[in-house]
Amino acid sequence: MPACLVAAVLAAFGMAITRVDAAEMQPSExxxxxxxxxxxLQIPPAEYLAYSGRFGDKFPQGLPPSYGSGLRFQDYGKDASLNFLAVTDRGPNTDAPLIKAGEKVLASKVFLTPDFAPRVGFINVQxxxxxxxxxxIALKQNGKAISGRPTGPGSSGFSGEIPLGDDLKPLRFDSLGLDPEGIDFDKAGNLWISDEYGxxxxxxxxxxxxVTQRYSPGMGLPEILAQRQPNRGFEGIAVTPGGKVVAIMQSTLDINNETKGTAQFLRIVTLDPKSGATQMFAYPHDGPVYKKKGNAKIGDLVAIDETHFLLIEQGKARNKQLRNVVYLVDISAAQDLTGLTLANGKALEYGYANDLALVKNSDAIATNVSAGLRMARKIPLFDLRELGWKPEKSEGLAIVGKAGKLAEANELAVISDNDFGVKARMNGVEDDPEAYFVDKEGVLLDSKVRLTDVKFQIGPGSEPATQLWIIQLRxxxxxxxxxN
Structure with a gap:
């Protein structure tokens, strides 16, 4: 039976089409x-998250887990299938009304399953x-399951968000909370997970x-990383063949709340687990493409060798079109940012193109770099949108190939993040929850007036089920x- 007819029959009976046959996908031009x-991605019913809360009737089978926050190729199965590692983020959460606390207004998120422990998933592709x-498997620390709730105020992991239950009442912070956004493994079999809280x-x-060891700004990592935008910490992580751990920030740093919209680059960090030594490099984002430079976001990072990587840069462009671009990145000639500032002593994030031609090292010696700050070199491979990608976010990227020989590989894998398939809405004039306020008792407000006819609602989101693509390069x- 022709592939197109098979697809039509399956669709007629309401059966999910889990793979587009090569004859139908029309080899890319x-x-x-x-x-x-x-x-x-097919999820066994036993893996769904039990949920009997306020909006349980909207999710009779439970909440579908989202393993799209990070992806890494593990190995080939004996049947030539593909085995991957994947990771969830902090769990099913949605936008929520702003918290009204006296004269202060605070951001918030609703956590539908507050005790959800981020999980590592094992995926097989036939x-x-x-x-x-x-x-x-669920993540834990000191034998105790951690959650995806943010760490509290004053900690390096505080996201600036107040966690709420589905009744809009405040939840406890979690001092061990993690929001995973990338995964890889080393030769000893340890997993390395990046988090965007800390x-x-x-x-x-x-x-x-x-979790056997945790690195944070000032505790094994450069202190300047604490100046990340709230909840935009590390987005991707990679382990090189030599054992170095490399992570990249999701977005530009926001030094003193002043640079997120103007910084010319994102920081790549390398960590040698044996010596504890770190380095930092500048990845130049596609600044002119975005209305604000802070809109540039990384999806994931994967190592080819010690100095070559692939990453996804994504976000809404100036023309309001989404982009999910895969780049080849080379840091071999990039300059270590450790100890460098502008000539005036300010962080490099304050510099524009001309400013970055003059930097100062930690010994206060001004160094004129004729070609400017030596950033990583980047080569575009393709935009997923050009290949028909529909999900908003592509947050997992892997190279399919033999360990130690990834430079010879010509296959990639990409996975989407659908945020556990949930979305919040209001039934008022404005449907955006962030257009409203809520007090500490969970009572909805419009400015200072209590609302009685507007309700907070959560239901299935519009993002499709988790997509996993295998992409063959020429x-x-x-x-x-x-x-190049």
């Missing part, structure tokens, strides 16, 4: 992409079949899910950076 195999979540880097036992990765 993109200069760098040969073709794409598209899957919808090339001619489906992509399935096989199993998962930002933190967590070393994790792959068998138990136990040539090995090494050939892209060899000729």
């Amino acid at each position: 993109h200069a760098n992409v040969m073709g794409v195999a598209r899957y919808v 090339r001619t079949g489906s992509a399935k979540l096989v199993s998962s 930002p933190f880097i967590a070393k994790v036992n792959s068998q138990s899910g136990e 040539k090995p990765l090494k050939d892209f950076f060899a000729v």
